[in-house]
Amino acid sequence: MTARLTPEAVHRSALVIDTHADTPQRFLDENYDLGQPLNGGNLNLESARKGNLGAEFFSIWVEPNINKGHYAKKTLELIDSVKQQVARHPDQMMFVATPEGIELAHRQHKLAALMGIEGGHSIEDSLALLRQYYALGVRYMTLTWSNSTVWADSSGDIDDPKVPHTKEGLTEFGKDVVYEMNKLGMMVDISHVSDRTFFRTLIITRAPVIASHSSARALCDAPRNMTDDMLRAVAHSGGPDSKGGVVQVNFYSAFLSQAYRDAQKAQKPEVDKAVQEMKDKAKAEGREVTYEEISKVQRQFADRIPRPPLSVLIDHIDHIAKVAGIDHVGLGSDFDGVDGQLPEGIDSVADLPRITAALMERGYSAEDCRKILGGNLLRVFREVQAVAKQLQAENRPRISEKQPFDKPQKP
Numbered sequence: 001m002t003a004r005l006t007p008e009a010v011h012r013s014a015l016v017i018d019t020h021a022d023t024p025q026r027f028l029d030e031n032y033d034l035g036q037p038l039n040g041g042n043l044n045l046e047s048a049r050k051g052n053l054g055a056e057f058f059s060i061w062v063e064p065n066i067n068k069g070h071y072a073k074k075t076l077e078l079i080d081s082v083k084q085q086v087a088r089h090p091d092q093m094m095f096v097a098t099p100e101g102i103e104l105a106h107r108q109h110k111l112a113a114l115m116g117i118e119g120g121h122s123i124e125d126s127l128a129l130l131r132q133y134y135a136l137g138v139r140y141m142t143l144t145w146s147n148s149t150v151w152a153d154s155s156g157d158i159d160d161p162k163v164p165h166t167k168e169g170l171t172e173f174g175k176d177v178v179y180e181m182n183k184l185g186m187m188v189d190i191s192h193v194s195d196r197t198f199f200r201t202l203i204i205t206r207a208p209v210i211a212s213h214s215s216a217r218a219l220c221d222a223p224r225n226m227t228d229d230m231l232r233a234v235a236h237s238g239g240p241d242s243k244g245g246v247v248q249v250n251f252y253s254a255f256l257s258q259a260y261r262d263a264q265k266a267q268k269p270e271v272d273k274a275v276q277e278m279k280d281k282a283k284a285e286g287r288e289v290t291y292e293e294i295s296k297v298q299r300q301f302a303d304r305i306p307r308p309p310l311s312v313l314i315d316h317i318d319h320i321a322k323v324a325g326i327d328h329v330g331l332g333s334d335f336d337g338v339d340g341q342l343p344e345g346i347d348s349v350a351d352l353p354r355i356t357a358a359l360m361e362r363g364y365s366a367e368d369c370r371k372i373l374g375g376n377l378l379r380v381f382r383e384v385q386a387v388a389k390q391l392q393a394e395n396r397p398r399i400s401e402k403q404p405f406d407k408p409q410k411p
Contacts, residue, residue, distance in 0.1 A: 007357035010366045015106050016352060017055040017374035019116065019140070019248045019330065020191075020213035022337030024058050027081035029292055034085050034093070042335035042348045045092050048111050050350035054374060055102045055112035057212065058082045059337065060138065062122050063291050064147045072129060075122040079115060079136050086113050097137045099381045116189065116212055119145030120152055120177065127180050139381070140187035140212060143177070143197065151177060152201075153194040155223040169193075169200035176398045178204045185388030187381065190214075190234070191224065191250075191332070198230055207387040208238035208245035208380050213332035215255045215316045216323075222255050228323050235324040243383060246376045247324060248332025249316050253341040256316055257308035260341075264305060271301045299339040310345045314358045317372060326368055330377045331355070 005013070023043050026032035034045045043056070060082075062074040086095040094105040096112045105112035120143045123129045130141070143149075146156025148163055151174035157163045166174065178201055181188050188205050190198050191214040202209065211234060217225035226234070226247055237245040253260045274297050282289045320329040335349065345354050356369050364372070 005366050007360045008353060010360065010369050011353040011356040011373070012052055013366070014052070014356070014370045014373040015054045015102070015375070015378065016052050017057075017102065017330070017377045018053060018335070018349070018352075019057045019210065019332040019377060020059050020118075020250075020337070021056055021333060021335040022059045022061060022118075023335070024060060024078045024081050025291075026336060027085060028077060029290075033088065035089060038348055040340070042333070042340075042342070044348075045089060045111065047348040047350040051348070051352035053111060053349050053352065054106045055096075055114060057114045057116045057140065059118045060115055060122065061118035061145065061337075064119065064121055064145065066288075066291055071122050071124055075117065075133070076136075079133070079138070082113060082115055083137075095137065097139055098385065099378050102378065102381075114139055116140035116142065116187075118142045118212075119147070119192075120149045121145070121147065123177070125150065125173065127176065130177065130180055130186075131184065134184045134186050138186065140189045140210060141181060142189040142191050142212060143174075143193050143201065145192050148194075149174075153197045154192055155194045156192065158194040158196075158223070165194075166197070169197035170204065174200075175204050179206070179391075179398060182206045182384075183388055183391040185385040187384050194223075195227070195230070199233065202233050202237050205237060206239050206391060207384045208242050209234060210245055210377070210380060211247045211332070213248055213250040213252075213334045215250045215252075216319045218323075219312075219316055219319055220254075220256055220258050220261055222261060224250075225255055226320075231320055231324040231328070235328040238383065239387065243379060244325075244328055246328050246330050246380050247320050248330040248377065249313065249320065251313060251331075251333045251335070251342050251346060252338040253305075253308050253343060254338075256312045256343060260305055260308050264302070267301055267305070271298060274301070295339060299341075302339055302341050305341075307342070307344045310343045310354060310358060313343045313346065313355070314362065317355075317359065318362060321364075321368075321372070326371060327376055327379070329372055331373065 021043050060078045062071050067074045086093045094110045102112045115138045143152045144154035148154040151171040153165045188209045189212045190209050191211045215225045217227045234245040254264050279289050
C-alpha cells in the first residue's frame with residue numbers, strides 16, 4: 001500500500017502560484033526591498049521560500065484619483081519597480097512572461113516574477129498602450145478596478161448615479177480591448193467588474209478568463225465576489241474547445257466573512273470622519289494627504305474587528321470547487337493590498353502550507369491541491385497563449401472596424 005503524502009510533502013511538491021500581490025506599492029512608496037524583513041507586509045523572499053511560492057503576479061495598480069492625468073507614467077514606474085527587484089536579486093528571482101518561464105524558474109528554485117495590471121484606466125483608452133504593456137511583460141489586466149472606465153463598468157461604482165456607465169457593460173472600444181488582449185495572449189481578468197460587464201466580456205472573449213482575486217458571493221455578499229452563476233460561467237469561458245477559466249480566491253477578510261463585512265460597514269461612518277479630519281488638517285497645512293496616510297488610518301480601525309478563522313477561506317475554495325469544478329479554482333491572495341486584514345493563521349506567504357493542510361483535512365487529494373495551488377492557473381495561461389497564436393494567424397478586423405460582411409456588396 002502506498003503511504004499517504006503528508007500535507008507538507010504535498011505543498012512542497014506543488015508549483016504554487018499566487019495571482020495577486022500589491023507589493024509594488026511598497027517598492028515605490030516605502031522604498032521596500034524583498035530582501036528586507038516583512039516589516040508589517042505579507043511578502044518577501046524569505047517568506048516566499050518558507051511558503052514554497054513558485055510564482056507571483058505582482059499587481060500594477062494605479063490609484064485613480066491621486067494619479068489622474070498621468071496613469072501611464074505611474075503604470076510604467078510600477079512595472080519598473082518589479083524589474084528592479086529582480087535585478088537586485090538575480091540569484092533568487094527571475095522575471096518571466098510565459099508558462100514555460102514559470103516552470104524554468106521553479107526548476108532553478110527561483111521565484112518567478114510576473115505582472116498583472118489592476119484597472120483598465122492604465123491604458124488611457126489606447127490599444128497602443130495595451131500592446132506596449134504586454135511587450136513589457138504584463139500578462140493579465142483587470143478590466144476595471146473599483147472605478148469604471150468609459151468603456152467598462154466597475155462593481156465599485158455601479159450604483160453611483162454620478163458616474164456614467166455603459167449600455168451593455170462594454171462599449172465597442174471595450175470589446176476591442178478584450179479582443180486585443182486575446183490576440184496578444186494577455187489574460188482577461190474580470191475581478192472588480194460589474195455583473196453586466198462580466199457577462200458581456202464572456203460573450204466577447206475567445207480565450208478563458210480569470211478572476212485574479214475574487215471569492216464566492218454565496219458565502220459573503222460583496223459585489224466584488226462571484227455569484228454561483230458567474231462561477232459556472234468562468235468555468236465554461238473561452239471557445240468551444242476551451243477547458244475553461246479559473247477563479248483565484250481572495251484572502252481579504254471582508255470578502256470572506258459576512259460577520260467581518262457587517263462590522264466593517266458599521267464602522268464606516270467613523271472611519272470616513274477620521275479620514276476627512278486628516279484631509280482637512282493636511283489642507284490647512286498646505287499639503288495633500290498621501291494614499292499611505294489614509295491607509296494607515298483605515299488599518300487602525302480595521303484592526304479592531306476580530307479576524308475570521310482560516311476555515312472561512314477554505315470554505316470559499318471548497319464552494320468554488322463544488323460549484324465550478326476542481327479545475328477552476330486557485331489562489332489570488334491580495335497580499336499587501338488589504339491592510340493586513342487576513343484570516344487567522346495567514347500573516348504572510350510563509351503561511352500558504354496551512355491552506356494545503358486544511359484542504360487535505362477536508363478530503364482533497366494531493367492532485368486536487370496541486371491544481372488549486374497553481375496547476376489550474378498554469379493550464380489557463382497556456383490556453384490563453386495558444387488562442388493568441390490562432391487569432392494572430394486569422395488577422396480578423398477589430399470589432400469597432402467595419403466587418404467584411406458589413407461592407408456593401410458589389411452588384
